[in-house]
Structure formats: C-alpha cells, structure tokens
Amino acid sequence: MxxxxxxxxxxxxxxxxxxxxxxxxxxxxxxxxxxxxxxxxxxxxxxxxxxxxxxxxxxxxxxxxxxxxARPTSRSVAFDIPLVEDEIRATGARYHYELLEREIAPLPPAEAASLERATGTPALHLRCLHFADRRPYQLEDRWIDIDTVPEAVDVDFAAEGANGWLVHNVPWTDAEHSIHADLAAGEIARSLNLTDGDPVLVVERRTWNDKGPVTTVRFHHPGRSHRLRTAFVAR
Amino acid sequence: MxxxxxxxxxxxxxxxxxxxxxxxxxxxxxxxxxxxxxxxxxxxxxxxxxxxxxxxxxxxxxxxxxxxxARPTSRSVAFDIPLVEDEIRATGARYHYELLEREIAPLPPAEAASLERATGTPALHLRCLHFADRRPYQLEDRWIDIDTVPEAVDVDFAAEGANGWLVHNVPWTDAEHSIHADLAAGEIARSLNLTDGDPVLVVERRTWNDKGPVTTVRFHHPGRSHRLRTAFVAR
DNA sequence: CAGTGGTCTAGACCACACT
DNA sequence: GTGTGGTCTAGACCACTGA
CATH class of the missing domain: 1.10.10.10 (Winged helix-like DNA-binding domain superfamily/Winged helix DNA-binding domain)
Known part of the structure; x- marks a missing residue:
C-alpha cells in the first residue's frame, strides 16, 4: 500500500x-x-x-x-502508564526492585472504601521500592483483595513485583486512575531519598475483575524529577 | 437496534x-x-x-x-483535560476569571525551547487566574507565539480566557502534555491562596499548527485538593 | 510463495430522530 | 413520514510478511 x-x-x-x-x-x-x-x-x-x-x-x-x-470542548489526553520496570529500562537505566513490607493486615478506611470492603477486612498489603540505577524511582503502596485474588497470598513477591505478577496472572476488566501532588513525609520521604516537604507526584489506581475489586495502589514519585508525558500527538 | x-x-x-x-x-x-x-x-x-x-x-x-x-504491557490511560470553565461549571460551582498580566515580552529560555524559538524572541505573555466559587482554582501562565498567531496581539483577553479564545479561533494540529508535582512559592503561592511549600500539580501543554508553534502553557493547581481523574473505564 | 489481514464495492435493510 | 447514519453481506483484489 x-x-x-x-x-x-x-x-x-x-x-x-x-x-x-x-x-x-x-x-x-x-x-x-x-x-x-x-x-x-x-x-x-x-x-x-x-x-x-x-x-x-x-x-x-x-x-x-x-x-x-465538533465544537471543541474537552479533549482526552492519553498517557502511557507502563510497568515501572519497562519504563525504567526504556531509559537505559538498570532496574532494581526491593520489597519493603509484606503483610496480611486490616484495610485502613481509605483503602477499604477504595476496594468497596468494610474497614478492617483483611487484605494483602505490599510496600515496594523501584530503583533506576540504584536511585529510588517509585514507591509502591498496594493492597490486594484476598477475596478476589486468593492465590496472591501464596506469592512472596520477593523476586517479581506485585504489578508484574498481577498483570500476568490476574486479568482486570475495569480500572480507574487519579493523579495529584502531595508532600513527602516520614516513611515516604525516607524511602525515596527525599527531605520532608519535597513534592511528590501521586498516581492512584484501582482495578476490578468479574469477581470483584482486585487491587488499589498508590505510586509515589519524586515530584520535580518525575514527569508523566504524552507522546507528541497529531490530531 | x-x-x-x-x-x-x-x-x-x-x-x-x-x-x-x-x-x-x-x-x-x-x-x-x-x-x-x-x-x-x-x-x-x-x-x-x-x-x-x-x-x-x-x-x-x-x-x-x-x-x-496481546501481552499486557503498557496501557494508555485517557484523562480528560477540559476547558477550566467547563470543568468548574460541571461541578456546579460559579466560574470566574481574572487576567493578572498581559504583556509582550522576550521569551525566557525554558519557554523559548518549548516553542522552538530563540531565547528573547518577543511573545505574548498572559497570566490568568481561574476561580471556582470565588476560590482560586487554577493559575495559568501562558506564552503565545505571535509569529504563528499574530491576531492574538489584538485581543485583550479581559473577558474571554486565552484557552477559550485559542480553542475557538486557532485550530491546533499537534499537542504534547506533561504532568509533575512542585512546591508553591512566591507569586504562584499567593495567587492560589497557598502557603510557600504547599504542593502544586503542574500540567504543561504545548500545541502546534501547520504554521508553527502556537502556545506553551503551564497550569498550576493546588496539589492536595485537585485531582486528575479518569472515568471508570471498562476495557 | 502462500496465507493472513486490510480494504473496497454495490447493494441492502434498519433504527433513529427530526419535521 | 422520511432522510440520515449504522450495519451487514458477498465477493473481490491487494499488500505484507513469515515460512
């Protein structure tokens, strides 16, 4: 052609x-x-x-x-939100992953609401840190619904990140994203090698299945250095 | 059917x-x-x-x-970035617009690079504040290329926002977006009614025409209260 | 080289929403 | 009512690309 x-x-x-x-x-x-x-x-x-x-x-x-x-009103802008490891490797940097915490714990109110469960329902809680060339790149704070995804309980997530495991093993049907800015504090600041009061970009995601809520996750990025971008898009 | x-x-x-x-x-x-x-x-x-x-x-x-x-890899996430006024009115709040500054000024380095012009090239610089129910909602800092859009020089932007005017009068063909988090400081903090050190969500956009670069703009939102969201999206 | 997807056509029927 | 877009069909040709 x-x-x-x-x-x-x-x-x-x-x-x-x-x-x-x-x-x-x-x-x-x-x-x-x-x-x-x-x-x-x-x-x-x-x-x-x-x-x-x-x-x-x-x-x-x-x-x-x-x-x-059409009268130009809202225009939707498509951002690529790839797997962190792919994102990091695409820049040529070495990817490295660290599991900070893994526990079955009662859902805090915000996460419970997000997963549409009662506060205190047990869920799998993971905190992971993703490195690009040994520098902290993204902090991941995730809750996995063990009612929808019981097999997650038997995975240790030491080698493969939760995101990768879920993407490859638990198909989702629906997703919702939200982005906002916040300040680094305490744990989050320390993990990302930031000072309290530094800006962080927060991406939140919830996904669902035919069976129910799958996971809710919050990604924290150093705010000044990290950017979400669209490709150069011709209309 | x-x-x-x-x-x-x-x-x-x-x-x-x-x-x-x-x-x-x-x-x-x-x-x-x-x-x-x-x-x-x-x-x-x-x-x-x-x-x-x-x-x-x-x-x-x-x-x-x-x-x-398909092997699930990156998935593009579509955010709606509507005209501020539509966004505000959609929430039921009263929209109100204020032009803070309008000048023909030499392009600073960052904006010059963004518009692919030499630093110091004269351009139309606008700073606008958008209110929702009298509360500052978004600060807009915009540079318009007066070579590509000479007619903008004759518009006073007192009544209609630059975004609206451009959307209705200057069709664009290509656009690029970027999102990051930063800290409010000085002018930006004061305009948005924030304290120095509060988080802000920054959305940057550049648009092009058949004729050349049209405009580069930076939108600042109070970081904690403002969120970019996707609709609940079924895959 | 051969099989798959990519596209086009000419004609048809239908649902919908204005008038 | 009636015209517009929405869809389907049966058949055809072609371009690409993997074997």
Whole structure:
C-alpha cells in the first residue's frame, strides 16, 4: 500500500477542511451519499473516514441530523502508564526492585472504601521500592483483595513485583486512575531519598475483575524529577 | 437496534474468552475466515470486531502471522483535560476569571525551547487566574507565539480566557502534555491562596499548527485538593 | 510463495430522530 | 413520514510478511 488507503486520504482531506477553517465548529457537512459521489468511492469508504473522525472527537454525528464539526470542548489526553520496570529500562537505566513490607493486615478506611470492603477486612498489603540505577524511582503502596485474588497470598513477591505478577496472572476488566501532588513525609520521604516537604507526584489506581475489586495502589514519585508525558500527538 | 449489533456481540464474545483466560496472552486465535464461519456472519463483520479489539490493545494482529492475544504491557490511560470553565461549571460551582498580566515580552529560555524559538524572541505573555466559587482554582501562565498567531496581539483577553479564545479561533494540529508535582512559592503561592511549600500539580501543554508553534502553557493547581481523574473505564 | 489481514464495492435493510 | 447514519453481506483484489 504505497499510497494511502482511500479512506485515509478522505480522512486527511476532511480533517484539512476542519483545520483550515473551511468548515468551522458547528457547521453541517455534506452527507455520506454526497461525499461518496464527490470522492468517487463507495459510501462505506466515506463512512469509515467519518466514523473514525467522530471517534477522534473531530466530528459529531447524529442520525437524520447529519454530521457536524465538533465544537471543541474537552479533549482526552492519553498517557502511557507502563510497568515501572519497562519504563525504567526504556531509559537505559538498570532496574532494581526491593520489597519493603509484606503483610496480611486490616484495610485502613481509605483503602477499604477504595476496594468497596468494610474497614478492617483483611487484605494483602505490599510496600515496594523501584530503583533506576540504584536511585529510588517509585514507591509502591498496594493492597490486594484476598477475596478476589486468593492465590496472591501464596506469592512472596520477593523476586517479581506485585504489578508484574498481577498483570500476568490476574486479568482486570475495569480500572480507574487519579493523579495529584502531595508532600513527602516520614516513611515516604525516607524511602525515596527525599527531605520532608519535597513534592511528590501521586498516581492512584484501582482495578476490578468479574469477581470483584482486585487491587488499589498508590505510586509515589519524586515530584520535580518525575514527569508523566504524552507522546507528541497529531490530531 | 434493541439487540447489540453483531460485531459488538462478537467483540464481547471474544473479549470474554480473553478475560476468562480461555485465550491467554500470546495465544494465536483463529483467523477471520474461520471465526466468520463459527459466528455465521460475513468476514467483514468479524474483521471489524477484531480490528477494534486490536485498537483497544487487547489483540495484536499481523498479516500472515495471524491474530494473537496481546501481552499486557503498557496501557494508555485517557484523562480528560477540559476547558477550566467547563470543568468548574460541571461541578456546579460559579466560574470566574481574572487576567493578572498581559504583556509582550522576550521569551525566557525554558519557554523559548518549548516553542522552538530563540531565547528573547518577543511573545505574548498572559497570566490568568481561574476561580471556582470565588476560590482560586487554577493559575495559568501562558506564552503565545505571535509569529504563528499574530491576531492574538489584538485581543485583550479581559473577558474571554486565552484557552477559550485559542480553542475557538486557532485550530491546533499537534499537542504534547506533561504532568509533575512542585512546591508553591512566591507569586504562584499567593495567587492560589497557598502557603510557600504547599504542593502544586503542574500540567504543561504545548500545541502546534501547520504554521508553527502556537502556545506553551503551564497550569498550576493546588496539589492536595485537585485531582486528575479518569472515568471508570471498562476495557 | 502462500496465507493472513486490510480494504473496497454495490447493494441492502434498519433504527433513529427530526419535521 | 422520511432522510440520515449504522450495519451487514458477498465477493473481490491487494499488500505484507513469515515460512
């Protein structure tokens, strides 16, 4: 396919009309039938181009009402949140992992709420430290639901990180993420080799299964040095 | 369409086989032809289901090699970064905007690098404060490239925020985002009604046009109270 | 080289939502 | 009611890539 596929050429063409302002937000654009005639192709081909542009948020389509240029409102931004070890190795640094703590303990209120269990329900609690070239890179504080994932109790997590083990052994179906900034203090500061009062970037994640809540985890990163990035994204 | 469209039913069916572990990561699954026979539909219908699952990162497809269950590696997480005013109004709070500063000034080194211009190139510098119910919600520090967007020089930005004006008037084609944590200090702390040393969440964005760099902007949020969230996302 | 996925077509039927 | 988008089909050709 030396030349672009027709539906891709049509996408580009339509996108250019939006980008150049030929078609402005809110404008009604020609129907599929009409565009198919103009481009000299089947309606299905135009349809695919239009459908993908709508999925990307460039157009809005409604039956009978036709297709309009979307009014730019919110735009979703996709961040890659890979396994820490992959992330670290991708930078060329040596990855190293340390298990700080592993216990079955009663869920504290926040984590209980997160897993939708009663406070005090026993769960598997892990604290791990991930190093890049011997420098602390990420502190992981995780609770695993032992009702949903009973087999986790028999894993010692000394060699493989909990994240890796879960990803490879316990498929999840749903996830929720949250990001905020906080200050390093006590344990967290010491583990990350920071001073009390240094900024930390906190990423929280909860995942679910068909069976129920799987895990809730908080990742702490040194705030100034660590960045979450998107790739350079063409719209 | 009371019942799910066939291609959606097929997607669900295939996804279930992955989720349940019937098909494990790395497994080769039947070809389109074969699946079409099994589901009793046209190959194109199966193709669409497979293509969408591949786009979602569940499957990996290669010509001749066939379709395999993807090995879970990095997973991209989509955050919504809407216009502040929409974000604030969505919570039911009253939105209010204040222009703190507007000047044509030479680009500082960091911003110059960001816009791919020489340090000291004149650009439009804006500092704005966004309020939710009279409480400072976000501090915006923006540089607009006046070579790419000369018409911005004639806008006073007293009424409409720069973000809104740009979104509605200057279509962008590419964007890059970065998130990190920092400490409030000086101006930033005062504007956001924080104390020096409080955590702030910083979101940086750069956008481009066909014509060149459009704008680079840094959004500061009170770190403890503000969170970037994903919706509850089913995979 | 051969098999797989990628795409296109022409025609068809349908659901939905405006009028 | 009626026009628009949403989907399916059957068949076809092609490009890529692994064997």
């Amino acid at each position: 030396r030349e672009l596929a027709p539906y891709l050429r049509i996408k580009e063409d339509l996108l250019d009309r939006v980008r150049s302002g030929t078609w402005k937000p809110g404008d009604l654009i020609p129907g599929e039938q009409r565009l198919a005639e103009q481009f000299g192709c089947a309606r299905a081909t135009v349809h695919r181009a239009l459908r993908e542009l709508a999925e990307e948020g460039v157009l809005e389509r409604r039956r009978k009402a036709g297709t309009r240029v | 009371r019942e799910l469209a066939p291609y959606l039913r097929i997607k669900e069916d295939l996804l279930d086989r992955v989720r349940s572990g019937t098909w494990k990561p790395g497994d080769l699954i039947p070809g389109e032809q074969r699946l079409a026979e099994q589901f009793g539909c046209a190959r194109a219908t199966v193709h669409r289901a497979l293509r969408e699952l591949a786009e979602e990162g569940v499957l990996e497809r290669r010509r001749k090699a066939g379709t395999r269950v």
